[in-house]
Amino acid sequence: MTAIKHALQRDIFTPNDERLLSIVNVCKAGKKKKNCFLCATVTTERPVQVNVVKVKKSDKGDFYKRQTAWILRDLAVVDAKDANKENPEFDLHFEKVYKWLASSIAEKNSFITCIWKLNQRYLRKKIEFVNVSSQLLEESVPSGENQSVAGGDEESLDEYQELNAREEQDIEIMMDGCEYAISNAEAFAEKLSSELQVLDGANIQSIMASEKQVNTLMQLLDEALKEVDQIEYKLSSYEEMLQSVKEQMDHISQSNDLIQLSNTNNVKLLEEIEFLVNYLDLSKGHIKALTDGDLSSSKGIEACTNAAEALLQCMNVALRPGHEELHAVRQQQQQFRDLREQFARRLTNHLNNVFVQQGHDQSSSLAQHSIELTLPKHLPFHRDLLRYAKLMEWLKNTDREKYEGLNKNYVDYISRLYEREIKEFFEVAKIKMTGTSKEGKKFATLPRKESSVKQDIESLHGSSGKLTGSTSSLNKLSVQGSGNRRSQSSSLLDMGNMSASDLDVADRTKFDKIFEQVLSELEPLCLAEQDFISKFFKLQQSPALPGSVVQPDSNEVDGGFVSRPHNLLGDKFSVPSEKEEASIIRSMMIKVFRCIEPELNNLISLGDKIDSFNSLYMLVKMSHHVWTAENVDPASFLSTTLGNVLVTVKRNFDKCIWNQMKQMEDVKISKKSKVGILPFVRGFEEFAELAESIFRSAERRGDLDKAYAKLIRAVYNNVEKVANESQKTPRDVVMMENFHHIFSTLSRLKIACLETERREAKHKYTEHLQSYVIYSLGQPLEKLNHFFEGIEARVAQGIREEEVSYQLAFNKQELRKVIKEYPGKEVKKGLDNLYKKVDKHLCEEENLLQVMWHSMQDEFIRQYKHFEGLIARCYPGSGITMEFTIQDILEYFSSIAQSH
Numbered sequence: 001m002t003a004i005k006h007a008l009q010r011d012i013f014t015p016n017d018e019r020l021l022s023i024v025n026v027c028k029a030g031k032k033k034k035n036c037f038l039c040a041t042v043t044t045e046r047p048v049q050v051n052v053v054k055v056k057k058s059d060k061g062d063f064y065k066r067q068t069a070w071i072l073r074d075l076a077v078v079d080a081k082d083a084n085k086e087n088p089e090f091d092l093h094f095e096k097v098y099k100w101l102a103s104s105i106a107e108k109n110s111f112i113t114c115i116w117k118l119n120q121r122y123l124r125k126k127i128e129f130v131n132v133s134s135q136l137l138e139e140s141v142p143s144g145e146n147q148s149v150a151g152g153d154e155e156s157l158d159e160y161q162e163l164n165a166r167e168e169q170d171i172e173i174m175m176d177g178c179e180y181a182i183s184n185a186e187a188f189a190e191k192l193s194s195e196l197q198v199l200d201g202a203n204i205q206s207i208m209a210s211e212k213q214v215n216t217l218m219q220l221l222d223e224a225l226k227e228v229d230q231i232e233y234k235l236s237s238y239e240e241m242l243q244s245v246k247e248q249m250d251h252i253s254q255s256n257d258l259i260q261l262s263n264t265n266n267v268k269l270l271e272e273i274e275f276l277v278n279y280l281d282l283s284k285g286h287i288k289a290l291t292d293g294d295l296s297s298s299k300g301i302e303a304c305t306n307a308a309e310a311l312l313q314c315m316n317v318a319l320r321p322g323h324e325e326l327h328a329v330r331q332q333q334q335q336f337r338d339l340r341e342q343f344a345r346r347l348t349n350h351l352n353n354v355f356v357q358q359g360h361d362q363s364s365s366l367a368q369h370s371i372e373l374t375l376p377k378h379l380p381f382h383r384d385l386l387r388y389a390k391l392m393e394w395l396k397n398t399d400r401e402k403y404e405g406l407n408k409n410y411v412d413y414i415s416r417l418y419e420r421e422i423k424e425f426f427e428v429a430k431i432k433m434t435g436t437s438k439e440g441k442k443f444a445t446l447p448r449k450e451s452s453v454k455q456d457i458e459s460l461h462g463s464s465g466k467l468t469g470s471t472s473s474l475n476k477l478s479v480q481g482s483g484n485r486r487s488q489s490s491s492l493l494d495m496g497n498m499s500a501s502d503l504d505v506a507d508r509t510k511f512d513k514i515f516e517q518v519l520s521e522l523e524p525l526c527l528a529e530q531d532f533i534s535k536f537f538k539l540q541q542s543p544a545l546p547g548s549v550v551q552p553d554s555n556e557v558d559g560g561f562v563s564r565p566h567n568l569l570g571d572k573f574s575v576p577s578e579k580e581e582a583s584i585i586r587s588m589m590i591k592v593f594r595c596i597e598p599e600l601n602n603l604i605s606l607g608d609k610i611d612s613f614n615s616l617y618m619l620v621k622m623s624h625h626v627w628t629a630e631n632v633d634p635a636s637f638l639s640t641t642l643g644n645v646l647v648t649v650k651r652n653f654d655k656c657i658w659n660q661m662k663q664m665e666d667v668k669i670s671k672k673s674k675v676g677i678l679p680f681v682r683g684f685e686e687f688a689e690l691a692e693s694i695f696r697s698a699e700r701r702g703d704l705d706k707a708y709a710k711l712i713r714a715v716y717n718n719v720e721k722v723a724n725e726s727q728k729t730p731r732d733v734v735m736m737e738n739f740h741h742i743f744s745t746l747s748r749l750k751i752a753c754l755e756t757e758r759r760e761a762k763h764k765y766t767e768h769l770q771s772y773v774i775y776s777l778g779q780p781l782e783k784l785n786h787f788f789e790g791i792e793a794r795v796a797q798g799i800r801e802e803e804v805s806y807q808l809a810f811n812k813q814e815l816r817k818v819i820k821e822y823p824g825k826e827v828k829k830g831l832d833n834l835y836k837k838v839d840k841h842l843c844e845e846e847n848l849l850q851v852m853w854h855s856m857q858d859e860f861i862r863q864y865k866h867f868e869g870l871i872a873r874c875y876p877g878s879g880i881t882m883e884f885t886i887q888d889i890l891e892y893f894s895s896i897a898q899s900h
Contacts, residue, residue: 001025001107008039008055012066017044018051022114025103029089036067038100040114042122050118052092070094073123078115080108080132109136272320279317280332282339286310290343295350301387304343308394311339315398344399347391351406354385355413373432373514375425375521382532393538407537407588414529415592422522426599429518430606433511511607512617518603519625519642526593526638533588539581582635589637600645608652615653616691620698622646627699650703657707660687661714669722675729678722681738684715685745692749705753712757715742716764732772733841739765773855776834777863781827785863787818788870795874804874812878815871824884828892831860835896850897857893861886 001023009020022040027033036056043049050072058065070092077093088102090112102108112129116137119127129137178188207214286307293307294300315336323329358381396403533539607614626646629639664680688708695701719742723734739761746758791804804810838852864886871880884892 004037008037008064012053012055012064013039013041018042019044021118022111024107024111026100027103029099029101033101035103037064038111040072040111040118042118048122050122052115072115072118073126075115075127077128077130078112078132079130080112083131083133112136272323275320276323276326276329280314280329282307282310282314282336287339290339295347295388298387301391304347305390305394308343308391311336311343312394312398315340340398344395344402347388347395348402348406351385351388351392352409354388355410358384373425373428373517373521375525376421378525378528378532382528382536385536386532389536389538392536396538403537411588411591415594418529418592419595422593422595422599425521426518426603429514429603432514433603433606433610508611508614508617511610511614512621515603515607515614515618516621518600519621522596522600523625523629523638526589526596526641527632527636529592530585530589530637533585533592537588539585540578586635586637586640593637593641597641597644600641601648604645604648604652608656612652612656612659613687613690615649615656616694616704618649619646619653619703620694622649623698623700653703653707657710660711664714664718667718667722669726675722675726675734676737677741678719678734678738680718681715681741684711685741687711688745688749688751692751708751708754709757712742712754716757716760729841730772730775732768732775735768736765736772737842739768769852769855770859773852773859776838777856777859781822781830781863783818784822784867787815788867791870791874801870801873802876805878810874812875812880815875815880819880819883822883824888824892827884827889828896831892832896832899853893853897857889860893861889864889 005020005023008023013020018041020039020041024038025035026038027035034056036054039053039055041051041053043051052070052072052075053066054068055064056067057063074094075092077091079091079093081087081089081091086105088105088108090100090102090108092098092100102111112132113136115127116129116132174192175188178191285303289300289303289307290311293304295304315333319329324333392403392406395406604618607618622642622645626639626642629636629642633639660680660683667678667680669675669678691704691708695704698704719735719738723731723738726734743758743761743765746754746761751758787810791810794804794807794810795801799807805812834856835853838856842852864882867882871878
């Protein structure tokens with residue numbers, strides 16, 4: 001243990017200017033035994049610091065390292081576990097309890113004794129020793145002495161002291177004088193022992209020789225002891241005096257603490273009072289503005305707004321704990337609540353009066369706008385009310401009940417005003433559409449002359465939108481002498497049968513302009529009202545799209561009053577979210593403009609009765625305005641309402657298309673005259689021209705494309721149906737002429753969605769043209785055709801072509817006989833008759849006679865070449881030929897065409 005102690009002193013404590021006093025080998029109790037050393041050390045410098053150090057052997061080598069150190073003054077209790085029985089366990093109570101198990105009881109007792117001595121000397125008995133044997137502690141204290149650890153005692157604790165340099169030098173000189181000091185240590189030790197005995201004897205003799213000096217020294221020591229006793233007595237008296245001074249200083253310190261505490265309390269009290277005065281004080285000017293302020297003038301409104309804002313800030317102050325228990329604070333809060341109630345009631349009454357007065361003022365100007373197709377502007381009314389917007393926000397944050405009451409009253413007043421204005425506006429629109437006077441505005445009983453329906457054709461949409469042929473008729477509402485109304489609906493049949501002079505295109509243009517004017521007046525009216533409601537009632541609209549105006553948030557300082565989480569208003573209502581506020585705006589708009597949708601539907605119904613083709617105009621206009629409204633705000637009242645009305649318009653449009661298809665199916669043709677171009681084919685042409693002119697600038701034309709697909713299919717089916725039923729005109733001619741007309745129309749209009757139908761029309765036209773040509777050419781050379789058909793039949797049965805001439809019915813004599821029946825003169829005569837017959841079948845409008853004649857010429861030449869080929873193959877070397885040549889055929893066709 002001595003060697004370990006020496007090594008620890010040298011390696012660990014000497015570099016840190018510490019001296020090792022005691023050491024004990026321990027391990028932690030109750031755990032896996034890992035040995036370490038607890039060391040009691042003191043510093044060599046003043047003031048002395050006593051430490052308990054835990055030293056552990058390093059895992060990487062044989063050297064020791066300092067692991068943990070505790071200051072001895074932090075040690076509260078030393079528990080030896082058992083004072084009567086020897087036990088190697090002991091506890092040290094620092095900030096927590098450390099349980100140790102010593103390797104030997106002697107080391108444990110030595111370490112506890114050292115701790116006890118250090119406690120007596122440096123800590124003035126601060127540490128408590130529990131379960132420690134009193135004998136163990138008494139052995140370390142000389143009886144009758146209070147100094148538990150003197151200088152000599154402290155040295156006695158040190159079992160080993162390191163040699164200084166002089167001592168090392170003396171030992172080296174001694175060992176140099178003895179040659180065998182290293183080789184024979186026992187002899188060297190005996191020599192040293194004998195020399196020490198000699199020195200001890202010399203010392204004893206010297207002491208006995210100087211007994212007198214010893215007595216003198218003892219006397220001096222006694223005197224010194226007396227002086228020490230006196231000094232101790234004085235020190236005790238000084239200590240008693242210092243003790244009283246200490247008590248007085250402690251009393252002064254306590255007094256200073258109380259004074260400091262009082263000053264701190266006074267400062268905090270002053271801060272609380274300043275806080276209450278600064279934040280819970282409302283100026284007299286603000287109180288006067290809230291109680292008697294003028295709510296009619298701009299200055300008065302501004303003063304009331306500032307006062308209301310100050311009041312709200314006072315009421316929203318976050319009070320600190322305990323403030324609400326103060327009587328003055330409760331009294332001030334009650335005054336604020338009274339002011340709030342009084343001003344809210346005054347503001348509500350004033351705004352209700354403003355609503356009523358503005359409604360009367362607006363109604364007085366209604367007659368002026370009823371003459372023209374315009375709606376009264378509410379901008380001045382909105383501008384006046386927007387002065388109260390901040391006060392409305394204040395009311396919304398302070399008194400929800402009055403705020404909602406104002407909301408309801410505004411909707412009631414303004415909805416009645418808008419209802420009068422809008423109904424009068426729509427009555428004027430209906431009058432302008434029907435051309436009747438205001439007194440006779442009930443459309444069901446309006447007499448209308450048929451002569452007023454017929455007007456000249458005018459431009460519909462720009463220079464390229466003129467109708468070049470016949471166009472559709474209008475629905476004419478007329479009342480007979482008996483008072484019954486007769487309605488004629490526009491149809492593709494009417495469009496095909498009526499001339500351009502019979503059509504009232506001007507009425508449609510007039511209707512289109514009036515309908516556009518109605519929508520153009522309603523749209524800004526609704527948007528302006530919705531924007532006003534949002535700003536005035538401080539309601540957040542639905543999330544804005546790019547380009548739309550974003551309303552300021554209620555927490556913005558510049559835009560209104562700041563809402564705080566803690567206020568005197570209580571939780572009377574919950575703050576609605578943006579989505580809920582947008583829903584409130586839509587609900588208010590529905591109530592304010594509850595008459596718009598029914599009136600629009602009535603106007604659409606009227607336009608449909610006047611002319612079912614007005615649905616095309618309405619579809620384009622409504623689609624455009626719905627598209628515009630959806631770009632601004634897809635969830636707005638205007639967008640929703642126009643979308644609902646657009647559904648009605650689409651239904652009317654679909655109904656119009658269905659009626660046209662129904663009338664095509666019901667068409668009847670004359671059995672005594674040739675068919676020509678069918679009325680509904682012409683009607684489709686005019687409908688397509690009209691629709692293309694209307695939809696030229698439309699954003700969406702999906703409905704029109706669907707209608708095109710339905711109509712063109714109905715036209716194709718009914719053309720075929722009529723061709724099958726035709727008796728006067730051949731089926732091929734009916735199909736050829738009508739599909740040629742359809743092909744020309746679609747090629748000219750270039751309707752993208754009907755490209756497939758255009759190709760189909762061309763195919764049908766070509767197919768039936770060829771069929772008619774083949775059928776017609778079989779008649780002029782009928783016997784010749786039958787003869788060669790018989791030859792082809794024999795060849796098909798397996799007879800070789802060169803053997804056909806040996807058949808009795810098809811010998812050379814029979815061939816010459818048939819050829820003689822068709823000399824050039826007869827062929828020309830037959831072709832001339834054929835030309836006249838084709839001319840009777842074809843109509844002049846399509847101008848297909850020359851096309852047909854040219855096709856017949858090509859087919860006739862093809863047949864001629866076919867006959868010549870059969871003669872050459874079946875009658876080789878016979879020298880038989882036709883009595884006319886290809887050149888003769890060309891001359892026949894040319895002369896016949898020129899002659900007619």
